[in-house]
Amino acid sequence: MIMEVxxxxxxxxxxxxxxxAASSVFLIGDNDSIVLSSFFDTPPESYSILNLVPLGA
Incomplete structure (x- = not known):
């Protein structure tokens, strides 16, 4: 998205x-660019990675 104001x-x-809010930007003044990024801060112990279907016979 390109926005020019x-x-x-x-x-x-x-x-x-x-x-x-959790994702906030407050800016007064000049700047050349704003880079937005996001990430998940879920702790590793909350992931469930399982093989639900057997892969071998």
Missing amino acids: HNYGLHVTNVQIDAI
Whole structure:
């Protein structure tokens, strides 16, 4: 996704943040790019890897 926003003459005087989500970005100012990534933080002991069908005769 490519998104281009022009905020010419942007002037911020006051910011109030009431809540923060698990995936949040709060940015005031200039930047060239934002890279988003995600991962699962599931602990290894919660995985169940089983062979449900016998592979040999």
